[in-house]
Amino acid sequence: RPPSTWLAFITRITHSEPRTIPEQSQNGGKEDDMLAEERPVQLQTSPKHHSQDEPPNSPSPESTPKAAPKNEQDAPAVPTFTLNEHENSDEEDEEEDNLPPPSFPAMDSAQRASKRPSMPPPPPNKPTLMAPPSKPTSSLMPPPRVTPSNLRVLPTSPSQSMRVPTTGPLPNRGPLPNRGPASAPNGSLALPPSGAVKTPNARGKVLLSPGHSPLDWASLQKSGKNLSGVDSLIRVTPAMLKEKNGRKGKPAWSSYQGKVYNISPYLPFHPGGEGELRRAAGKDGAKLFMDVHPWVNWENMLGECMVGIMVSEEKASSTLEDMD
Numbered sequence: 001r002p003p004s005t006w007l008a009f010i011t012r013i014t015h016s017e018p019r020t021i022p023e024q025s026q027n028g029g030k031e032d033d034m035l036a037e038e039r040p041v042q043l044q045t046s047p048k049h050h051s052q053d054e055p056p057n058s059p060s061p062e063s064t065p066k067a068a069p070k071n072e073q074d075a076p077a078v079p080t081f082t083l084n085e086h087e088n089s090d091e092e093d094e095e096e097d098n099l100p101p102p103s104f105p106a107m108d109s110a111q112r113a114s115k116r117p118s119m120p121p122p123p124p125n126k127p128t129l130m131a132p133p134s135k136p137t138s139s140l141m142p143p144p145r146v147t148p149s150n151l152r153v154l155p156t157s158p159s160q161s162m163r164v165p166t167t168g169p170l171p172n173r174g175p176l177p178n179r180g181p182a183s184a185p186n187g188s189l190a191l192p193p194s195g196a197v198k199t200p201n202a203r204g205k206v207l208l209s210p211g212h213s214p215l216d217w218a219s220l221q222k223s224g225k226n227l228s229g230v231d232s233l234i235r236v237t238p239a240m241l242k243e244k245n246g247r248k249g250k251p252a253w254s255s256y257q258g259k260v261y262n263i264s265p266y267l268p269f270h271p272g273g274e275g276e277l278r279r280a281a282g283k284d285g286a287k288l289f290m291d292v293h294p295w296v297n298w299e300n301m302l303g304e305c306m307v308g309i310m311v312s313e314e315k316a317s318s319t320l321e322d323m324d
């Protein structure tokens with residue numbers, strides 16, 4: 001048994017093509033194959049009996065169908081199909097509702113048996129009766145409870161505080177080594193003796209005058225100029241060193257590990273400033289030097305400025321060559 005929707009379609013075809021009926025009836029045996037329900041529908045619409053006196057071009061199921069009807073109103077309706085034909089036709093909907101269910105799948109088939117008794121889906125564009133889910137309002141929510149387990153335990157031991165955290169921003173690396181005190185507030189890093197190192201301040205960097213960069217000093221050392229102020233190396237007594245303090249036009253000498261250097265030409269080149277370097281004038285500057293920048297090679301920096309060696313007052317009269 002064809003679905004109910006087919007019946008309406010078959011009805012239209014039989015209305016529009018009456019010549020198919022005699023052909024089927026002429027076949028005789030084929031008519032028996034047709035379903036019983038279809039027969040009266042087809043027979044009602046087919047002009048089974050017609051007069052012999054009709055003209056040859058009159059509408060006859062046995063004659064060739066006309067190319068065009070005489071009257072457009074009499075013309076059979078050409079079946080047209082649209083996608084929403086069933087939706088727009090109320091008559092067909094009612095007809096379908098009254099028709100028995102389609103024969104496929106069979107009433108006792110496994111498909112029907114396995115079909116869940118599902119609820120029909122709600123029609124679109126129709127307001128549902130269910131109330132929309134209430135939105136959670138923050139004002140009604142209780143504040144999150146802070147329990148001790150939610151709090152991160154702060155590191156207590158130095159080994160824990162030095163550990164790099166796996167989450168969050170990287171910690172401040174702090175100043176470069178030997179450039180000043182460590183920035184760790186908990187004192188976990190080893191600090192030099194208090195007061196021994198000045199805190200470097202980037203804004204306090206000494207601005208050297210043009211032509212007095214470290215490169216300029218290196219070029220001046222290689223220039224061959226006499227930077228020591230003496231013709232040859234001399235013995236320097238403590239009294240002599242103390243006199244060369246750089247004041248009142250006098251040169252500035254400073255001793256470092258038994259050697260005496262004329263630091264006067266280096267004063268405008270000193271990255272730490274002329275004033276800082278002058279503090280070592282006329283005396284042993286090793287301690288001041290090592291406290292600030294032990295990585296600096298004094299001998300390389302002031303090699304051309306060497307005056308002589310420190311000697312006691314007794315040996316001051318003799319020359320260095322004599323001592324060798």
Ligand code: HEM
Binds near residue numbers: 270289297298
């Ligand atoms: C007489 C031999 C000296 C030489 C050849 C010398 C050389 C230098 C050099 C090359 C720098 C730059 C270091 C760097 O940027 O890493 C420097 C910086 C400095 N020096 Fe000296 N210096 C001498 C003595 C002194 C003395 C006696 C003092 C202090 C009493 C001093 C205080 C400083 C300071 C404060 C800085 C700046 C450090 C900084 O900016 O981080 N220097 N010196």
